[in-house]
Amino acid sequence: MPEVKEITHLKDLWNESEAQKMSGNQLALLRYRSNLLGADLRITNFGGGNTSSKLELPDPFTGRPVRVLAVKGSGGELGSITGAGFALLYLDRLEQLKELYRGEQHEDEMVRYYPLSAFGENRVAASIDTPLHAFLPFDHVDHLHPDWAIALAASANGKRKLEEFNKEFGRKIVWVPWQRPGFELALMIERAVKDSPGADGLILGGHGLFTWGMTQRDCYLNSIHTIDQMGEFISKHQSKKGSLFGGVEHVPAQDRKNIATQILPALRGVVSSNRRVVAHYADDEDALMFAASTWARELSSLGTSCPDHFLRTRVCPLYLPWNPAKEDVSILKARIQEEAVEYRASYKKYYDAWANADSPKLRDSNPSVVVVPGLGLFGFGKNKKEARITTEFFINAIHVMAGANALEDGDVSHPLPQARYAEQSQQFTQFHNYVALPRSEAFRIEYWALEEAKLQRMPAEAEFSRKIALVIGGASGIGREVALLLARKGAHIVVASISSSSRPPFIPFLALMVKSPKHNGRRPSWSMSPATISSPAKRNGYSKTRTCLLLWCSPVPPTP
Numbered sequence: 001m002p003e004v005k006e007i008t009h010l011k012d013l014w015n016e017s018e019a020q021k022m023s024g025n026q027l028a029l030l031r032y033r034s035n036l037l038g039a040d041l042r043i044t045n046f047g048g049g050n051t052s053s054k055l056e057l058p059d060p061f062t063g064r065p066v067r068v069l070a071v072k073g074s075g076g077e078l079g080s081i082t083g084a085g086f087a088l089l090y091l092d093r094l095e096q097l098k099e100l101y102r103g104e105q106h107e108d109e110m111v112r113y114y115p116l117s118a119f120g121e122n123r124v125a126a127s128i129d130t131p132l133h134a135f136l137p138f139d140h141v142d143h144l145h146p147d148w149a150i151a152l153a154a155s156a157n158g159k160r161k162l163e164e165f166n167k168e169f170g171r172k173i174v175w176v177p178w179q180r181p182g183f184e185l186a187l188m189i190e191r192a193v194k195d196s197p198g199a200d201g202l203i204l205g206g207h208g209l210f211t212w213g214m215t216q217r218d219c220y221l222n223s224i225h226t227i228d229q230m231g232e233f234i235s236k237h238q239s240k241k242g243s244l245f246g247g248v249e250h251v252p253a254q255d256r257k258n259i260a261t262q263i264l265p266a267l268r269g270v271v272s273s274n275r276r277v278v279a280h281y282a283d284d285e286d287a288l289m290f291a292a293s294t295w296a297r298e299l300s301s302l303g304t305s306c307p308d309h310f311l312r313t314r315v316c317p318l319y320l321p322w323n324p325a326k327e328d329v330s331i332l333k334a335r336i337q338e339e340a341v342e343y344r345a346s347y348k349k350y351y352d353a354w355a356n357a358d359s360p361k362l363r364d365s366n367p368s369v370v371v372v373p374g375l376g377l378f379g380f381g382k383n384k385k386e387a388r389i390t391t392e393f394f395i396n397a398i399h400v401m402a403g404a405n406a407l408e409d410g411d412v413s414h415p416l417p418q419a420r421y422a423e424q425s426q427q428f429t430q431f432h433n434y435v436a437l438p439r440s441e442a443f444r445i446e447y448w449a450l451e452e453a454k455l456q457r458m459p460a461e462a463e464f465s466r467k468i469a470l471v472i473g474g475a476s477g478i479g480r481e482v483a484l485l486l487a488r489k490g491a492h493i494v495v496a497s498i499s500s501s502s503r504p505p506f507i508p509f510l511a512l513m514v515k516s517p518k519h520n521g522r523r524p525s526w527s528m529s530p531a532t533i534s535s536p537a538k539r540n541g542y543s544k545t546r547t548c549l550l551l552w553c554s555p556v557p558p559t560p
């Protein structure tokens, strides 16, 4: 295990006196460790990764101590997980599954044995990653999706760069080629650890990171140090490299927020052709830098790499070619229509190429992320929260591509280290040093029967879900009641109200929303953006008009 060293990028959030209060309760400590890891999106993406501990608990039948695996349940989120969010399973039963395993072609059938291995009254659905944790011979295991680690995992020279990393930081992280999450991967990583005594982590090609420890604290430290060192390794390469993605081709438009407002109705309309979606716009530095770059079009067509990413972002985003310096907004609007038609046709082609008789039906051929030079990124989802998270996932993908680009050193020969067999190498798509998963693998994850089953378990959408309603005069009286009713029925609402005083009219309204009843087990989440619209208000003799945007968001679909 690594000794405790200064941390450069991340923070060691472990509070020993806090942890002491939980000593003797390993499940509480696992929850504590998980929440600390999930608190920083550089450690793992939203909803991504999982953590586990191997515990000794009294068997409810015999009272004798038995070995139990506690592992994040399917669809959980590390930052907010509680003790009840961990699936508990008998370790010896999971071990016995190796004898029942009929090979990679049949690995999905193993999933039905997980609920049969459940310990006690715990009935949290066990995630597909359960055997990956069970078969590693360490008491505490973290599987995380840090952008810095995925950058190594998605680099054409990743395996060689990992050796360089190990030498530089005195580490022993082992490379495992790409294999989709499941029973086969669990056996592969078990073997990789047996073959490399003293290993303190694994990089899964095209996927993410495994780290571990024999105590909760050791495991946490190993994870944050490994990720921090990988961040350091990539940052050093990046600073030597200078510009990313072939340099800037289009300077970001100064009035981009105004342009985004002009094109959003057209864009949202076009990508809602199959089912209505809500948009989120991102013009932060990463979004602008990627969208403006010379390589944006090629990298967009390759798509993301980590399986978690494209469950949200689809196989690849739509890149809208536009020259903000030479072309006006009307050209961009016209192009939205043309390019979306092309995207839908190529998505349908991708679906038809890989779907078989048992595949779930095509969900939506529209993009969920749109890249526009000069403007940045637009993400789409069934509500504002999902749209924002989808956009964040593509920002994760940008970080991964940037890291792979920084590590580039000219040698990208086949077979790629992501390929398990040499003949598989040509199926991966590659641009410079960045390697994306084969389309067949992307399809198997996007349209995985198990993932589909998870989507089917989601509660039905509310009546006004995916819709935005404007309620004028909505801060009081009938208007307020209408706004609340629409919100309770799933709509996103924009409340406009006139105020003649300095006290904003939406404050009592927000108080009402906070006290409102739970929807799908959650209170509404909301945000407000007060705006002052002076001209009509002045005409009516009022000094100010204020509007307030309130968002009612249902839970976001889970990831494995």
Ligand SMILES: [Zn+2]
Pocket (backbone or CB within 6 Å): 049, 143, 144, 145, 181, 207, 208, 308
């Ligand atoms: Zn994973």
